[in-house]
Amino acid sequence: MKPTLEIFSQGEEIVCGQIADTNAAWLSQQAVQLGFLVSRHTAVGDKLNDLVGLLKEISGRADCCLCTGGLGPTTDDLTAQAVAEAFDLPLEFDELAFAQIQDFFTRRQRIMPDSNRKQALLPKGAQRLDNALGTAPGFSVQAGRCWFAFMPGVPSEMRHLFAERILPTINKRFALAADRLITLKTMGIGESAIQELLRPIALPEGVAIGYRASLGEVQIKLLFPHGYPEQLLNLLTDAVASPLGDKVFAIDDSSTARCSDLVGVIDELMKRHQLRLAVLETVSRGCLGSLCLTVDWLLSSAYYQAVASGATVCDGRETMQHLAADLLASGADCALVQAFTDSQESFADRGQSTGISIYLLAPDTSHLAQHRLSGPPAHKQQQAALLSLDLLRRYLQGCLD
């Protein structure tokens, strides 16, 4: 049996919907990959009674609870006080925590406001978790059957504290057997078409399959139980990848913690082949360039309204060839050119689909791809950028011959 884990978030900004609780999602992902059974997320605001009641509930029901928020210096930061009341662990002043908080301000040449003194009050017997990035130390306590870890709500501080201070303790306290997750990442094919292609594959007992679709990208997730034989795992992964052909741009494995994305895959290939790219972003309007933020093989990306609205662009392959050849003149080895194939008005209308062409000119080949985009304009824009990049990816992987 896997140990159960709950996520508990404190903060009016979450309960009132000013922000989505991305901390809860991130922590759950970590917990699932570690081998916990995540059973519940709860978020409450800054009412002391709610907090106390909830902590008591969780202490009787979960083996581990990861908590964020409520550690700040202001009066609505009540987590330590709630823990003190719920588990009868009176607050005590922690000299070392206080010295660290003072030091935080000294290093920034700022005066510590009196309110920050409160952050050095920790429940009796709690283990302090030093926070290198902020003023609020985290802490952990065992209460009932549950080991609680309390972290700040600021995502960067939370992630840092989790990796540096909580993960090592979790590995010591819990006997975890992590499942293994293989994720096949595809572009240019829909979720239902994938399910149709994979229907003939019989899943072995104990292996689960799941799908996750975002703009343009569909992921197929294969979850194998801990200790599943490597050879059988590879066989099944191949059987799933094979019917999808060149639509698969990456296969990630949770045991190596590698997480690929399309730009990363292309980045590696462009560097290996020493190629440089120029792009005419008639449809994606900057989105492609914006995605290729830190690569050094993108020589230029541009949007021109005159080109976008020129009827000539719709004339098809020949015009796009000319535009692409012009781009190569700047020293690029590859050029991508986008054009609308029917009325541009449909682009702004979320109810209508928009036809586009994408032309790739490369050292040894050229290719024209056609697609229909749908959804709100921002979705269409991103689809156009990703489909253009994916055309380049398929060329680089030798799939366009």
Added chain:
Amino acid sequence: MKPTLEIFSQGEEIVCGQIADTNAAWLSQQAVQLGFLVSRHTAVGDKLNDLVGLLKEISGRADCCLCTGGLGPTTDDLTAQAVAEAFDLPLEFDELAFAQIQDFFTRRQRIMPDSNRKQALLPKGAQRLDNALGTAPGFSVQAGRCWFAFMPGVPSEMRHLFAERILPTINKRFALAADRLITLKTMGIGESAIQELLRPIALPEGVAIGYRASLGEVQIKLLFPHGYPEQLLNLLTDAVASPLGDKVFAIDDSSTARCSDLVGVIDELMKRHQLRLAVLETVSRGCLGSLCLTVDWLLSSAYYQAVASGATVCDGRETMQHLAADLLASGADCALVQAFTDSQESFADRGQSTGISIYLLAPDTSHLAQHRLSGPPAHKQQQAALLSLDLLRRYLQGCLD
């Protein structure tokens, strides 16, 4: 006393962290604006016992509960069954719901899988909430002190059902007195600098102030109790806006449901003045163009690596003037040019800040602004885009004279 409301989400993909629960955030925002006191969010997976227990808990503790997920056709969609067990309301086959589900498939020329029949099973006495966008009807029940509304988890279907079917019922069932939220949106000034400027202002009893910072933009939120006198509200809003000067680009009012963004504000001004813009996105690399997705006054936006890495750009105002003048040659009335003022290497390093210049050339003026960007590359990129747009906004509002 405001009625209390809880949010309840069902789905393994939420509990396991594959997606952040944006439905919960969106519904909470609606509820707060309607005048509910939102007290708790809970998410659980597809364990029937967890669901049943949670529904019972909520029925004794909240006046209203908005629920998403678990209405699909598959075996792990257990919401209706859990409601039936929790409140002793056996499932009954709803002929009208079934006809609508069949019709959904007929209109799409698809055969209805047998599994969808299950979606027509509703707890006895439940009110069906027709879903025009999908196969799963929502439903509502009163149980204990709590009125529950169950919606599909697909965000577009959920929002549609909420607006069309749930909102009217809520307005009938609950006596709500909505608070009034005034949001001042600023660009180009940090949260702590704002707090410093606003320190001398004494907040009247009952009025709350809050801050929310995202990339480049800081919002100041003034929450006034229902029925607060209009004149006093305007006085306080002015007192808060005044020390912030031209950093404020919009003031939104929850009573009109208007929600401004920087591009929208600029769009209105560019149309009014009949101006057209061309941009050299040396730093933001497409992000600015990508934000101006459906405007028709953006003539071009471009990134050129050669310009970005050319040492000449760092020479300052004169080079930027030339580049901007070249942009105007294409027929634009205004040009924005970005340049790095120190080493570009710092851009990719999240630990280092990067100095940039932004030059605006407009019919009757020119202006050079300097900034330092910090954080990971994608943050720096977005800051560069937003600060460039904000320079244009201040020109258009006559603040650069």
